[in-house]
Amino acid sequence: MMALLHKEMLLTWRGRARVIGALTFAAATLLMFSFSAGADGRLLQRLAPGFLWLAILLASTLTLQASFDAETEDGALDGLILHSSPAAIFYAKALTNWLFLAALGLVLLPLIAALFDASLGRLDRLFAVLIAGTAGLAAPGTLYAALAGRSRAAGLLLPLLYFPLVVPALIAAVKASELGFFGDPMDQWSGWIKLLLAFCLIFWSLCGALSSAILEDG
Amino acid sequence: MSRERLALGFGLLGIALLGWGSYLGLFVAPPDRYMGDVQRIMYVHVPTAWLALVVFTLAFIYAVLFLVHRSWRWDALHEASLEIGVLFTGLLCIQGALWGKPTWGVYWAWDPRLTTVAVMLLSFTGILSLRHFLDDPLRRASWSAATTILASANVPVVYYSVRWWNSLHQLQSTPKTVNSSMVEPLRINAFGLLFLTIALIMARSWIAESRRRKAMAPPLAKESS
Amino acid sequence: MSGMIQGGWEFVWAAYGITFTTLSLYCFSLWMRLRADKNEP
Numbered sequence: 001m002m003a004l005l006h007k008e009m010l011l012t013w014r015g016r017a018r019v020i021g022a023l024t025f026a027a028a029t030l031l032m033f034s035f036s037a038g039a040d041g042r043l044l045q046r047l048a049p050g051f052l053w054l055a056i057l058l059a060s061t062l063t064l065q066a067s068f069d070a071e072t073e074d075g076a077l078d079g080l081i082l083h084s085s086p087a088a089i090f091y092a093k094a095l096t097n098w099l100f101l102a103a104l105g106l107v108l109l110p111l112i113a114a115l116f117d118a119s120l121g122r123l124d125r126l127f128a129v130l131i132a133g134t135a136g137l138a139a140p141g142t143l144y145a146a147l148a149g150r151s152r153a154a155g156l157l158l159p160l161l162y163f164p165l166v167v168p169a170l171i172a173a174v175k176a177s178e179l180g181f182f183g184d185p186m187d188q189w190s191g192w193i194k195l196l197l198a199f200c201l202i203f204w205s206l207c208g209a210l211s212s213a214i215l216e217d218g
Numbered sequence: 219m220s221r222e223r224l225a226l227g228f229g230l231l232g233i234a235l236l237g238w239g240s241y242l243g244l245f246v247a248p249p250d251r252y253m254g255d256v257q258r259i260m261y262v263h264v265p266t267a268w269l270a271l272v273v274f275t276l277a278f279i280y281a282v283l284f285l286v287h288r289s290w291r292w293d294a295l296h297e298a299s300l301e302i303g304v305l306f307t308g309l310l311c312i313q314g315a316l317w318g319k320p321t322w323g324v325y326w327a328w329d330p331r332l333t334t335v336a337v338m339l340l341s342f343t344g345i346l347s348l349r350h351f352l353d354d355p356l357r358r359a360s361w362s363a364a365t366t367i368l369a370s371a372n373v374p375v376v377y378y379s380v381r382w383w384n385s386l387h388q389l390q391s392t393p394k395t396v397n398s399s400m401v402e403p404l405r406i407n408a409f410g411l412l413f414l415t416i417a418l419i420m421a422r423s424w425i426a427e428s429r430r431r432k433a434m435a436p437p438l439a440k441e442s443s
Numbered sequence: 444m445s446g447m448i449q450g451g452w453e454f455v456w457a458a459y460g461i462t463f464t465t466l467s468l469y470c471f472s473l474w475m476r477l478r479a480d481k482n483e484p
Contacts, residue, residue: 259458309466
């Protein structure tokens with residue numbers, strides 16, 4: 001497991017150009033969102049938490065797809081399966097994707113604060129939401145990248161399957177970020193975080209359990 | 219031959235009941251005190267909603283059965299219930315919009331039930347297109363079974379998160395508050411649609427089964443027969 | 444009868460029409476697909 005994790009991290013590090021590309025893509029979507037919402041500064045400020053998560057979600061479809069490229073290109077997955085369990089392969093990739101998405105979110109956070117004049121009111125809470133929210137995206141995203149990447153329409157199928165599944169994670173992450181940015185008079189933050197953690201618990205375990213059905217067959 | 223007769227029987231029985239129930243609902247049942255004639259949409263809308271849920275529950279059960287037993291029978295039934303479930307949720311959204319416009323004033327509201335149905339429609343349509351883009355029958359069967367299990371596990375989570383997100387929901391009418399002459403067409407239509415659904419799932423699973431056989435048959439054996 | 448929505452039959456007919464037209468078309472397509480399967484086993 002540690003060796004697998006090391007391999008994944010190394011691959012991500014070697015593909016640094018892709019990391020910079022994903023970051024640029026996320027920043028570009030932020031710009032496009034603002035143009036689509038108009039030049040009303042107060043409206044943009046209110047929409048900032050949603051924009052943050054949409055940027056992460058859209059950029060994640062690009063990076064998730066790449067996470068199985070190294071194996072699918074030369075059929076190395078079959079060899080890997082012989083040495084380690086599908087669940088270990090899945091968790092190594094999902095952890096790497098999670099770390100990467102959390103890092104992407106951390107970079108976007110000051111950008112959002114500057115672009116939309118959103119004060120980073122409760123930085124501890126915003127960090128917690130970023131970590132929990134990107135965990136919620138990473139597990140189903142990694143599993144769906146594994147199937148979409150080996151079908152005839154990878155770019156189409158990944159968002160088609162992954163977007164509807166992460167609806168609850170997106171709702172909870174946006175709500176909790178809103179409360180982190182703009183204050184929490186009704187004390188609802190912990191409720192949304194609990195929902196996010198429940199989502200993570202369900203899908204990290206379920207995706208791990210189903211990974212053998214997806215990585216072993218065919 | 220007998221299974222085809224059985225499906226045909228179920229289908230005709232279902233169509234007859236649907237005709238009778240809709241006749242009662244459209245022309246015999248009294249108009250609702252508040253919603254007037256528009257309320258007649260309920261006699262087709264509520265059975266569609268029930269059956270859509272039943273069919274997606276079946277899809278989940280067939281997906282689990284396939285992963286446990288690895289029998290093609292469950293895969294064929296899984297494919298059938300996915301397609302029919304998508305058909306029913308699609309109809310459900312259209313009927314709901316047509317009922318919502320005259321009563322709420324809008325075609326769509328971000329109510330938890332509506333939003334959950336929309337997410338279900340998207341998830342299961344995605345699984346159908348996943349099946350379409352996979353050529354190997356074994357991959358298609360086990361991958362779509364896994365995604366069906368994930369999408370089904372998501373349904374209650376979506377429902378509760380949307381309810382919390384938009385805590386604005388309307389009352390659900392219970393049978394006690396509904397007049398008995400309104401219950402009758404509802405029941406008849408529900409049973410009619412149930413029988414029709416049984417026939418549709420049977421027929422659709424035979425199609426899935428014969429396609430799978432053709433895909434897996436060795437090309438040489440096909441030429442010699 | 445105050446507060447009762449008047450009319451609205453066009454919505455009722457549209458809902459029933461779309462539902463039963465779609466169901467009939469689906470039944471028909473299943474029938475055709477089954478026949479096509481039988482003709483080339």
